[in-house]
Amino acid sequence: MFQGKRILLGVGGGIAVYRAVELMRLFIKQGAEVQVVMTKSAQEFVTPLTFEALSGNKVHSDLFDLTEQHGMGHIQLVRWADVVVVAPATANLITKVSRGIGEDLLTTLLLASEKPVLIAPAMNVSMWQAESNQANMKILRERGFYIVEPVLGALACGEQGAGRLAEPETIVQATLPLLAAQTLAGQTWVINAGPTIEAWDAVRVLSNRATGTLGALLADAAAVRGAAVTLIAGKDTPPTRADVQRIDVESAAQMLEASMDAAKGVDVFVGTAAVSDFKFADEVQGKLKRSGNMQVELIENIDIIQTVAGMQQRPTKVIAFAAESENHVVYAQDKLKRKGVDAIIANDVSNMGADKASGWWVTANHQETLPATSKQTFAANIIQAVCSLGLSKQ
Numbered sequence: 001m002f003q004g005k006r007i008l009l010g011v012g013g014g015i016a017v018y019r020a021v022e023l024m025r026l027f028i029k030q031g032a033e034v035q036v037v038m039t040k041s042a043q044e045f046v047t048p049l050t051f052e053a054l055s056g057n058k059v060h061s062d063l064f065d066l067t068e069q070h071g072m073g074h075i076q077l078v079r080w081a082d083v084v085v086v087a088p089a090t091a092n093l094i095t096k097v098s099r100g101i102g103e104d105l106l107t108t109l110l111l112a113s114e115k116p117v118l119i120a121p122a123m124n125v126s127m128w129q130a131e132s133n134q135a136n137m138k139i140l141r142e143r144g145f146y147i148v149e150p151v152l153g154a155l156a157c158g159e160q161g162a163g164r165l166a167e168p169e170t171i172v173q174a175t176l177p178l179l180a181a182q183t184l185a186g187q188t189w190v191i192n193a194g195p196t197i198e199a200w201d202a203v204r205v206l207s208n209r210a211t212g213t214l215g216a217l218l219a220d221a222a223a224v225r226g227a228a229v230t231l232i233a234g235k236d237t238p239p240t241r242a243d244v245q246r247i248d249v250e251s252a253a254q255m256l257e258a259s260m261d262a263a264k265g266v267d268v269f270v271g272t273a274a275v276s277d278f279k280f281a282d283e284v285q286g287k288l289k290r291s292g293n294m295q296v297e298l299i300e301n302i303d304i305i306q307t308v309a310g311m312q313q314r315p316t317k318v319i320a321f322a323a324e325s326e327n328h329v330v331y332a333q334d335k336l337k338r339k340g341v342d343a344i345i346a347n348d349v350s351n352m353g354a355d356k357a358s359g360w361w362v363t364a365n366h367q368e369t370l371p372a373t374s375k376q377t378f379a380a381n382i383i384q385a386v387c388s389l390g391l392s393k394q
């Protein structure tokens with residue numbers, strides 16, 4: 001996820017310094033190059049050697065080191081970085097940064113940073129809640145610093161409360177969006193995902209094997225690129241980033257209602273959900289008793305994609321999926337016209353539930369293959385294809 005990205009990790013002098021080592025290792029494991037800047041106090045807790053040995057880079061700490069100034073001085077360090085992460089951020093660092101004080105390498109480079117800066121505070125609960133600290137945090141938020149709030153838990157001082165450094169995995173997750181180019185900033189996307197469930201009686205249902213994985217990945221990928229995303233999620237659709245607004249539904253009727261509500265006037269609607277074409281003509285109250293062979297009447301569900309594409313306040317672009325077992329592109333072209341959508345992602349039914357995905361991107365005058373990749377890359381490729389449609393309102 002961080003392949004080729006450059007992370008400048010600022011480490012303040014708190015008891016949680018050892019967890020910054022784990023954080024650094026996670027960034028490196030995901031492909032990032034990491035340069036570490038430690039405050040003097042931080043070196044009281046863990047020696048620079050630990051960070052140097054694990055990052056393969058010299059740890060920086062001295063503002064007045066001449067070799068630093070000619071090579072990797074404070075200005076060069078922030079220019080080098082794609083993002084600056086400060087973890088743990090001490091109350092002292094938070095005070096200095098919020099007041100614009102630059103008195104050592106870390107505080108000075110933070111003053112000079114035009115790159116996104118993520119701050120992960122860690123301290124004793126009383127320090128965290130102190131009025132002065134909260135006032136300083138408010139200033140940081142207002143100035144556009146990204147904050148990963150400390151969490152509740154047992155603190156090193158033996159007390160309980162808020163102040164524990166967030167989990168390194170949480171900090172990694174929060175860093176990711178700061179690296180993605182905000183190509184979808186200002187856009188609103190609605191995505192539906194997962195299976196639908198039609199009740200037959202109190203216990204029996206009609207459903208399908210869709211997992212909602214691709215829709216959830218697509219929602220994450222759009223949100224990471226700056227879009228405001230709503231995910232209408234069928235049962236067991238995987239969780240997404242916290243900034244994706246999620247509406248859980250079960251039946252096709254619920255998915256239709258939620259999709260129509262959310263899709264009004266948005267920029268992009270992507271229908272990834274495997275919506276049941278049929279529902280039971282009659283939903284039986286209670287549980288049906290076994291009584292030999294029986295015939296069941298199924299009636300057609302309303303087509304969600306076609307309805308959304310024909311809405312009065314139609315999304316600027318409507319993209320549908322078509323899972324077929326043969327003649328994928330031909331069927332997709334037909335579906336494109338019938339449903340009045342802007343593009344179809346045709347794919348083979350074997351994609352459902354699989355780890356990888358592949359398909360074809362089909363529009364009225366263009367078609368291309370979407371190669372077999374992980375579903376995450378597939379989602380990124382779809383976003384790129386949607387962007388190629390151009391999103392100026394018609």
Ligand SMILES: Cc1cc2nc3c(=O)[nH]c(=O)nc-3n(C[C@H](O)[C@H](O)[C@H](O)COP(=O)(O)O)c2cc1C
Pocket residue numbers: 011012013014015016039040041042089090091092093122123124127
């Ligand atoms: C054992 C010990 C643990 C400390 N833990 C923290 C802490 O978790 N958070 C914090 O803000 N300060 C903590 N401090 C206080 C800081 O080390 C102190 O404010 C220092 O000046 C911070 O320097 P820096 O912000 O330049 O790294 C601790 C001090 C000691 C002696």
